[in-house]
Amino acid sequence: MIRFTNILFVFVTALSLASTQSKASSTDVKDQEKDQGKWQEKMQSLAQVMGELLPELVSPNGDPKIIEKDAKALSELSHSLKEGRMTGKMMPPSDLDPSIGLVAGRFSDETKHAYFAIQHGNLNYGKTLLRSTTAYCIACHTRHENGPEFPTFPLNPKVEGLGREEKAEIYVATRQFDKGLAEFQSLIADEELVKKHPFEWERPLRNALAIAVRVKNDPSLAMDSVNTALKSPFVPEFERASLLKWKDAIESWKKETKPKANTENQLVSEMKRLIANAKASQSFPIDHSGEIQYLRASGSAHDLLRVTKKPQVKAEALRTAGIAYEVLANPVFWPMHELYYKACVRELPHSKLAQDCYQHFEQSVYFGYTGSAGTFIPDDIQTELLELKSLASPKVKNQEKAKKDEVGLN
Numbered sequence: 001m002i003r004f005t006n007i008l009f010v011f012v013t014a015l016s017l018a019s020t021q022s023k024a025s026s027t028d029v030k031d032q033e034k035d036q037g038k039w040q041e042k043m044q045s046l047a048q049v050m051g052e053l054l055p056e057l058v059s060p061n062g063d064p065k066i067i068e069k070d071a072k073a074l075s076e077l078s079h080s081l082k083e084g085r086m087t088g089k090m091m092p093p094s095d096l097d098p099s100i101g102l103v104a105g106r107f108s109d110e111t112k113h114a115y116f117a118i119q120h121g122n123l124n125y126g127k128t129l130l131r132s133t134t135a136y137c138i139a140c141h142t143r144h145e146n147g148p149e150f151p152t153f154p155l156n157p158k159v160e161g162l163g164r165e166e167k168a169e170i171y172v173a174t175r176q177f178d179k180g181l182a183e184f185q186s187l188i189a190d191e192e193l194v195k196k197h198p199f200e201w202e203r204p205l206r207n208a209l210a211i212a213v214r215v216k217n218d219p220s221l222a223m224d225s226v227n228t229a230l231k232s233p234f235v236p237e238f239e240r241a242s243l244l245k246w247k248d249a250i251e252s253w254k255k256e257t258k259p260k261a262n263t264e265n266q267l268v269s270e271m272k273r274l275i276a277n278a279k280a281s282q283s284f285p286i287d288h289s290g291e292i293q294y295l296r297a298s299g300s301a302h303d304l305l306r307v308t309k310k311p312q313v314k315a316e317a318l319r320t321a322g323i324a325y326e327v328l329a330n331p332v333f334w335p336m337h338e339l340y341y342k343a344c345v346r347e348l349p350h351s352k353l354a355q356d357c358y359q360h361f362e363q364s365v366y367f368g369y370t371g372s373a374g375t376f377i378p379d380d381i382q383t384e385l386l387e388l389k390s391l392a393s394p395k396v397k398n399q400e401k402a403k404k405d406e407v408g409l410n
């Protein structure tokens, strides 16, 4: 009897499996729609939390209770983005870009850290960490020109009372790019700001360019920001020299005929062309004169990462993104480029591309751990370097080495 029930059970299971499989494609579509709905829901919640939190963070009388509650919410939401992307259970609509997982991971670590600090009485430290978290929203949303754009998005009414920079950030963080650009533009034109705080002035300028180049893909908009910046007599000389080079780059961009980029191969050629241009525009490694070219190259890498499933193409795009972000050097994300190099090695192990990505990674790590007292690489980083190096190196050689080891030749 027991046996019979078992057989019956197996039979019924087999039947239901067969019927699930025959419906697989429609179920997949439904699952995907559900995932997208879930992703958008999380985003709406993030927008709500950020709209409440930012005014509290910048106000001298910010309410610690609200700040703690929102830090917890950000930490949980960003954790669920990271998990959802990692397990594939919650994906943004038609976007395979691994950057989403990388940014979500950093976002989650940072907000967890901030929440922990606040819970343990370090309110001010927690606030400082939270203050820069809009950068994560902006990083994900300004990768390329795809995705919804909102002329207006309902936000907490207190947002209206924020300063221009915070307003610009929250607008871009909630994908209201035109409103964000208008605020950035007015900050770039602010002569007091550039005179007294030239580095703080640079931030809106670079944010505005990232939107004009990558989200809007519009050289005229980029030119508006550069021209506004050049008008001020207080722009530091080194900055003016870069601005003039950016202006040249935008002028050549305007003259280009729009490349065909319909197929993956066309996207690859465009990416290769743009990164070659970007490298050619620099006279030394951290030279910022190629900002426009590097923004364009990174945008083209994201265009590919969004759609490609081919390891070779993905690795190439990850390398390009790594190189571009290393030069673009956003301090909030430093050293984000290393995550791209590592992902490239893991994507296509034992290949020429992996070796090249490993070299970039190794060099960045060595520079990062070099100070006036010399180079000191911590043990865990050494271990990681070794692991990646062997993943990157050619397989054949490894096998030969293993054979030699076996017969005692080494």
Ligand code: HEC
Pocket (backbone or CB within 6 Å): 040, 043, 044, 046, 047, 048, 050, 081, 092, 093, 095, 099, 100, 101, 103, 104, 107, 133, 134, 136, 137, 138, 140, 141, 146, 147, 148, 153, 173, 174, 175
């Ligand atoms: C890890 C990447 C990532 C981070 C971090 C991120 N977003 Fe998003 N967000 C996306 C993607 C991708 C979409 C586009 C989804 C689509 O195409 O519909 C999106 C869409 C949105 C939308 C539009 C939702 C809708 O109804 O269509 C809002 C609002 C939003 N995000 C707010 C935020 C805010 C606020 C933050 C920061 C607190 C944030 N996001 C952080 C990736 C991210």
